[in-house]
Amino acid sequence: MNEPIYLTGKCYWACVVEPNTKFDEHSWSIQIVVDDDNRPLIEEAGLTISNKDDERGDFVTIKRKVLRRDGSIARSPFIKDSQNNSWDDTLIGNGSVVRVRAIPYQWKFAGKTGVSADLSAVQVIDLVSYKPQAADFPVVEGGYVNENAENIPF
Secondary structure (H helix, E strand, O other): OOOOEEEEEEEEEEEEEEEEOOOOOOEEEEEEEOOOOOHHHHHHHOOOOEEOOOOOOEEEEEEEEOEOOOOOEOOOOEEEOOOOOEOOOOOEOOOOEEEEEEEEEEEEEOOEEEEEEEEEEEEEEEOOEOOOOOOOOOOOOOOOOOOOOOOOOO
């Protein structure tokens, strides 16, 4: 079962340049939209297809934990552009089209079993630049001014 599969599709929540550290289990991860082209491969691999009833529709999450079982730090996934050039630190935005190299594996934990996939590499085919949402407010003339604060964006 450790043969890699290659999934192509739109991606969401791509945490591949830097790992996602919001939760206890730090990991590099990406969600790939499941469509008619990649669905057979995903189903054949036994990966879990999710749906949050939003714009993504069906999707599969591929990830790699930062810490291995032995406590050592895992290597980050390789990231390449469409011509196989090395990637810079550009963040990959929702709706980008990517090809993911994933290695399915079976797991067993707390009496449950399943199949997940290790995020080995990402090739960015069509980049949608990530644009953080601005939380800027207009300046209010005559309002309170904190003389000790730095101008830090939200």
